[in-house]
Amino acid sequence: MTHEHHARAVGVSRNFGTVRALDSVDLDVAPGELVGLLGPNGAGKTTLLNLLTGLRTPTSGRVELFGGDPRTPRNRLGLGVTPQETGLPETLRVHEIVDFVGRHHRNPLPTHELLEQFGLTGLERRQSGSLSGGQKRRLTVALALVGRPKLAVLDEPTTGLDVEARHVLWEALRQYHALGGTLLLTSHYLEEIEALARRVIVVDRGRVLADGSQEYIKSRVDTRTVSLRSAALPDLPGVVHREHDGDRIRLLTRDADQLIRELVTSGADFRDLHVAGATLEEAFMTLTNDGTPTNADVATVDRSTS
Amino acid sequence: MSLLLLHARYQFLETIRVPIAVIGTVGFPALFMLLFVVSNPAVGGEPAAATLAAGQMSLFAVISAYMFNLGAGVAEDRAKPWHAHLRTLPVGPAAQLGGRLLNAQCFALLSLIPVALTAMLFTRAHASAGELAAVLLALLLAGLPFAFMGLAIGYSLPLKAAIPVVQLLLLPMAFAGGLFLPPVLFPDWLDVLSHALPTRAVRDLVIGALTNTAPGVVAPLVAAGWTLVLGTLAVVAHRRDEGRRFR
Missing domain, CATH: 3.40.50.300 (P-loop containing nucleotide triphosphate hydrolases)
Incomplete structure (x- = not known):
């Protein structure tokens, strides 16, 4: 056959x-x-x-x-x-x-x-x-x-x-x-x-x-995760979601390059910087949340299922 | 064919692993034999009456095995996800259905053993080897309309409904068909009604084989008619079930 x-x-x-x-x-x-x-x-x-x-x-x-x-x-x-x-x-x-x-x-x-x-x-x-x-x-x-x-x-x-x-x-x-x-x-x-x-x-x-x-x-979801350690991080423009885990902070953004520039010029003290593409989970949540991906959807990512 | 036997073997295994189900099927007819025949010397001690009673009770055993095994068994299987899994295997519905019928037939034959033993040991029933062979064949054929009735019930009703429906049909039909008391003891109206029942028709055929006498014309016709009607009902119930659950 x-x-x-x-x-x-x-x-x-x-x-x-x-x-x-x-x-x-x-x-x-x-x-x-x-x-x-x-x-x-x-x-x-x-x-x-x-x-x-x-x-x-x-x-x-x-x-x-x-x-x-x-x-x-x-x-x-x-x-x-x-x-x-x-x-x-x-x-x-x-x-x-x-x-x-x-x-x-x-x-x-x-x-x-x-x-x-x-x-x-x-x-x-x-x-x-x-x-x-x-x-x-x-x-x-x-x-x-x-x-x-x-x-x-x-x-x-x-x-x-x-x-x-x-x-x-x-x-x-x-x-x-x-x-x-x-x-x-x-x-x-x-x-x-x-x-x-x-x-x-x-x-x-x-x-x-x-x-x-x-x-x-994953690329369908145009976000990057910027992860870093910082004791005090000011609000930065272009961040669609922010998460704290001890002093580890995860920022979701549509433009990681711009965010890093903002981060550096803000003068905030940080270390252990890490930039990664979206996880499948974020892609999944974004895609299934009522049609087109939006910032708000990305922000509703439920970490509890990972 | 080998898949049909495979399905029959596993159906059988599944059934005998629940001993109470086996005891119910195999034990009840023998119990009835003890209650109605052995305990009554006017029947059990009289060769002709005892032979008749043993034949009738054997038929009851076969009918009850078919109706419970297929009526309740199919209704139970249908509710199980395993049944759906079997439909993803490279095998058609015939092997499963055929396996079920073969399994029911095994239990019908099994249920005959205690009835025959009781008759031989505790009553004066008698039959020649030829008569026994004839009656065995007649019993297998006589079970057919009731196998169909069981399938029709099993494919139409959920398990909780199938069991009482089988019971409600089986006992009155068995009584009015002359399986507990010979029809000669019936009042006229019951005897007339009785002739229209499938139980009475196949009883006359079985007793004819057992006593080596011709059963007449009515019984074969009524038996054939019921087999046709119940067979059609079983096929319709099977199709409707597939249609409803598996569209």
Whole structure:
């Protein structure tokens, strides 16, 4: 089968009753890509994934999986999807669930190898209902990869995991990608998208707001972060947001060069100066805050989610 | 085909891991056998009456296994996110549906064992090997309309509604169909009504096979009619369900 894209949506809209969950969305995922789908709750991310994996059909437009209709079972042979962690069959044992999903594929990974990769060795005989939340979460991601899929679709793969477990999972996903796998994932954690995704698609209210490399998305938000230590810093012109963390001060500005000039001429005592581009998080908040980026939007960046 | 067997095997595993569900399916008919047949020497001690009672109770076991396993089982599965995950695997709905039916059939057969054992050990029921083979085949066919009824209920109702609906349908239908008391004891009006029921129709077929007598014309026709109607209902319920949840 030859096809340019592993997954594709062309002018896809999807209504639920009177609610438009997706509005003329175009998307394509090429072989070997690592794509992060970013958007607030209710943005339409899950609906888009459901369309691409054949769980639902679009109201209008067209979706393709490996060049065919995702609803045809044969076209899903190269697909791996994470089940919802709450949905695992509770009475079945871990190795049974892995084996069951694996047998739907032509050349599944050996169960022990997969479980080892996801830190689940020793839990083979446990019923899935007795696993901890983190273990269940790792099992769901393992299930997406058991069939050596060409495309893995992961909806919130690490939600609810502690930092260490998250890094174990990222490592497994990077390894999968390094061996030629294609990844499409959504996440609440911007850190996760920054760590994993080469390409970022920002979705809000059923529309694609931005689609490009991480650097491109960040550049869409024309701000720089100027960070420095100072005991007393006067108000400076051109600062759209100011944050204090002890004597560490972070200033968001549209023109870092001008701000530095102002800073120097103000005569204020400072040290440890650092200038950086916007983080993905700032880009995300700016893009999803009601259309066009404004100074006020940048100022509402919520640090608590980082 | 191999995927169908895979699904059947895992359905079976999931079901037997909840022992109380198994005990309910397998134990109730045997309990009824003890209560209505063994405890009553006029039935249990009389070869003809005991054989009839064992046949009727076997049919009840099969019908109840199908209706609970499919009615409640499908309603339960539909509510689980795992069910949605299965739809992302490279397999069509036939394997899952076929696996469910096969699993229900296993439990129907399992539920026959205690009934048969009770009949053999504690009553004077008797049947030749040929009659037993014929009745087994008749029981499997007789279960079909009730498998469809179970599917129609399971695909139409949420679990909390499916269980009482199965119970409300099963017991009155079983009684009026002559599965607890032979129809010869029915008043005339009940006997007339009884002939229109699917339980009565398949009962007459099973008893015909068990006693090696021809069942007449009415029973096969009524059984075929119900199978057709319930089969259609099951298909409609399945389609509507897919339509409602997965548009």
